[in-house]
Amino acid sequence: MVNVSPPSSFAIDVPNALLTRARRGEAAAFEQLYRWFERPVFTLALRLTGQREEAQDILQDTMLKLFDRISEFRGDSPFWGWLRQIAVNESLMQLRRRGRFLAEEEFDETDFAAQDVLLPPRAADAAILGQALARLPGATRSVLWLYHAEGYTHEEIALAMGKTASFSKSQLARGTRKLRSLLHLDTEALTHG
Amino acid sequence: MVDEDFTAPGISLGAALAGLPLESPERSAWPMLAARLAPPRRRPRWPIALAAGLLALFLLPRGLPPTTQPPASTTGVVVSQSVELAALMSESARLERVIAAANDDGASSATATALSLEMEARLHVLDGELEANRDQRKQLALWQQRVQLLRDVAAVETSRHYLASEGRNLDVALVAAY
Numbered sequence: 001m002v003n004v005s006p007p008s009s010f011a012i013d014v015p016n017a018l019l020t021r022a023r024r025g026e027a028a029a030f031e032q033l034y035r036w037f038e039r040p041v042f043t044l045a046l047r048l049t050g051q052r053e054e055a056q057d058i059l060q061d062t063m064l065k066l067f068d069r070i071s072e073f074r075g076d077s078p079f080w081g082w083l084r085q086i087a088v089n090e091s092l093m094q095l096r097r098r099g100r101f102l103a104e105e106e107f108d109e110t111d112f113a114a115q116d117v118l119l120p121p122r123a124a125d126a127a128i129l130g131q132a133l134a135r136l137p138g139a140t141r142s143v144l145w146l147y148h149a150e151g152y153t154h155e156e157i158a159l160a161m162g163k164t165a166s167f168s169k170s171q172l173a174r175g176t177r178k179l180r181s182l183l184h185l186d187t188e189a190l191t192h193g
Numbered sequence: 194m195v196d197e198d199f200t201a202p203g204i205s206l207g208a209a210l211a212g213l214p215l216e217s218p219e220r221s222a223w224p225m226l227a228a229r230l231a232p233p234r235r236r237p238r239w240p241i242a243l244a245a246g247l248l249a250l251f252l253l254p255r256g257l258p259p260t261t262q263p264p265a266s267t268t269g270v271v272v273s274q275s276v277e278l279a280a281l282m283s284e285s286a287r288l289e290r291v292i293a294a295a296n297d298d299g300a301s302s303a304t305a306t307a308l309s310l311e312m313e314a315r316l317h318v319l320d321g322e323l324e325a326n327r328d329q330r331k332q333l334a335l336w337q338q339r340v341q342l343l344r345d346v347a348a349v350e351t352s353r354h355y356l357a358s359e360g361r362n363l364d365v366a367l368v369a370a371y
Binding site: 038047059118121145149 | 203204210211214215218220223226227282286323
């Protein structure tokens with residue numbers, strides 16, 4: 001299955017001149033980077049952890065790591081992807097600390113079809129969808145978000161979570177099914193084909 | 194009864210997730226980060242702090258001259274605004290470092306605390322407006338207000354610091370001055 005995702009909210013082109021100033025330690029350059037990426041980092045952390053206070057901590061820790069490690073950024077890939085990976089790692093680390101990671105499960109190929117279903121129109125209501133997402137286990141919600149909103153592949157998710165690609169596929173299928181159930185959707189009626 | 198969900202077209206999970214709005218934190222992490230970026234503190238040289246702090250305290254709140262001259266031509270406006278914006282951001286970061294360093298001694302007075310809280314609240318409002326306004330001209334005006342406000346905060350903090358080192362109190366100094 002090809003993952004055709006909308007652009008990540010992180011996808012902001014950062015001028016090289018600004019990065020050069022940040023590498024030199026200019027506070028104004030860091031402040032600009034902070035202001036551009038504050039909301040994408042906070043949103044990603046909130047979607048993965050489901051907790052605003054934790055997301056606030058992750059925002060702070062991610063930006064501190066940005067300051068400490070910007071000299072390690074080589075520029076052979078977009079800056080926003082590099083920063084996003086830091087935010088993902090910090091968020092997943094937070095989930096691990098709270099014991100919210102699920103045990104490894106074998107992927108059942110019959111689950112795979114669940115990924116192709118459409119959600120009911122009410123899923124377009126941000127409040128309703130947000131409430132349904134909040135009821136998913138942290139690891140499951142993380143897989144759904146990283147795959148669909150950030151465009152990660154199963155292999156990339158597996159690497160970030162320290163799991164297998166099979167785990168990622170399994171969580172995606174189960175999470176989609178659970179989400180659909182939470183949105184009171186009839187499975188059969190909205191399956192593709 | 195027909196469930197409208199079964200008859201209306203659905204949306205993909207990716208589109209639904211993409212439709213969720215970006216979230217904003219309840220408080221900016223920047224002040225803490227700016228303090229972290231500040232260079233190691235050195236012992237302040239109080240005579241200089243006195244001159245700078247008191248001068249700023251009694252003069253700056255009544256209005257500073259603009260930091261730059263207006264652009265001479267229309268074509269120069271955008272470039273001029275970008276340059277001024279960068280200068281204001283730099284000045285803002287520098288002032289935040291000054292305030293963080295002066296603010297780290299735990300000593301305060303009722304007036305200084307009230308002033309700081311009031312200015313902090315105004316700063317929070319300004320930061321919210323900066324988030325909401327992407328227009329460069331508007332951003333420029335907001336950054337000018339932010340720098341002015343930070344100068345005021347820095348003036349209070351450095352004056353309070355000096356007076357405390359002299360065994361005096363900002364409340365008393367303000368009464369004597371006004």
